[in-house]
Amino acid sequence: MRRVSVPEADRLIGVKHPVLAHGFVVLVDYMGNDAAVVQAARVSYGQGTKSVRDDRGLIRYLMRHRHTTPFEMVEYKFLVRLPIYVARQWIRHRTSSTNEYSSRYSIVPDEYEVPGPEEVRHQSTRNRQGRGEPLPADVVDRFRSDLEAGASQAYAAYTRALEAGVARETARLLLPVAFYTQWYWKINLHNLFHFLSLRLDAHAQEEIRLYAAEVAKLARVICPVAFEAFEDFQIEGLTLGRQERKALRLLLEGKTAPEACAAAGLPLTREDGRPMTTGEGVEFLEKLERVRSLE
Numbered sequence: 001m002r003r004v005s006v007p008e009a010d011r012l013i014g015v016k017h018p019v020l021a022h023g024f025v026v027l028v029d030y031m032g033n034d035a036a037v038v039q040a041a042r043v044s045y046g047q048g049t050k051s052v053r054d055d056r057g058l059i060r061y062l063m064r065h066r067h068t069t070p071f072e073m074v075e076y077k078f079l080v081r082l083p084i085y086v087a088r089q090w091i092r093h094r095t096s097s098t099n100e101y102s103s104r105y106s107i108v109p110d111e112y113e114v115p116g117p118e119e120v121r122h123q124s125t126r127n128r129q130g131r132g133e134p135l136p137a138d139v140v141d142r143f144r145s146d147l148e149a150g151a152s153q154a155y156a157a158y159t160r161a162l163e164a165g166v167a168r169e170t171a172r173l174l175l176p177v178a179f180y181t182q183w184y185w186k187i188n189l190h191n192l193f194h195f196l197s198l199r200l201d202a203h204a205q206e207e208i209r210l211y212a213a214e215v216a217k218l219a220r221v222i223c224p225v226a227f228e229a230f231e232d233f234q235i236e237g238l239t240l241g242r243q244e245r246k247a248l249r250l251l252l253e254g255k256t257a258p259e260a261c262a263a264a265g266l267p268l269t270r271e272d273g274r275p276m277t278t279g280e281g282v283e284f285l286e287k288l289e290r291v292r293s294l295e
């Protein structure tokens, strides 16, 4: 039995794909491909798969019906270089294996992230965790030069501490989260889809979304059919709660969106009459907008 290989992916192994100023994603290795998903599913379904016409149909069936273990048969290993503030978000994904560069053992390089001027924006009023409208140029410039100055002063202090004999594990406390770290990251396709569904989403911070997009681009080469199903049913799919189903029914019966939302218990206004900017009603309208905007 020969190991599965995808020639296009083999050519990508070891190639650095830049992300942000000093970061990158590298595909280090992989195990399996779309065929491994199909093979596992056919073992578990046996004769049952006869009703499924082809491999693509089977993979799409598995995705729709959340039969997830066949997707666990595919594994990916990446080398990722990323700012510490992005790493803190990434490491929350526990269903993966990580081995990080040790700043107790090695000296942290003098590389830190300074967001581009267009990335420094107002606090978002809609997504409480995100950024929104542009800021005046002088505010942006001040922020970026403060960040530069703070990081270079911090690195100078770090270097002084090391030269004075302070242990690396202690000296690193001087470095802010804009500095970079690096790790190997191994994950199976099922858990990767979960990671991507959260980190490609518009609610995730822009920087981690850039990494997620690069990871997705590489991983897709190995399992194009599974990725197509993931995009069709998870990324582009919609789920509706009970109240949303009721509101949709009322819309189909000819009610306006505010009428349907009010009758279904999806509030669009506050008690004082002001329009809501977040909440179940607003999210339902966003879902309707996604339906309308689909090409």
Ligand SMILES: Cc1cc2nc3c(=O)[nH]c(=O)nc-3n(C[C@H](O)[C@H](O)[C@H](O)COP(=O)(O)OP(=O)(O)OC[C@H]3O[C@@H](n4cnc5c(N)ncnc54)[C@H](O)[C@@H]3O)c2cc1C
Pocket: 092, 093, 094, 095, 096, 129, 191, 194, 198, 199, 203, 204, 205
């Ligand atoms: C937009 C966004 C904003 C966020 N904001 C915050 C924030 O403000 N503060 C914060 O702390 N975190 C925040 N997070 C992190 C978030 O809460 C999750 O920790 C992170 O997305 C990892 O998701 P996960 O636990 O599903 O993934 P994984 O750790 O990979 O777990 C995958 C799945 O395995 C199961 N699982 C794994 N471990 C356990 C467990 N111990 N118990 C039960 N089930 C388990 C769950 O079903 C889980 O969904 C944010 C994430 C996103 C995407």
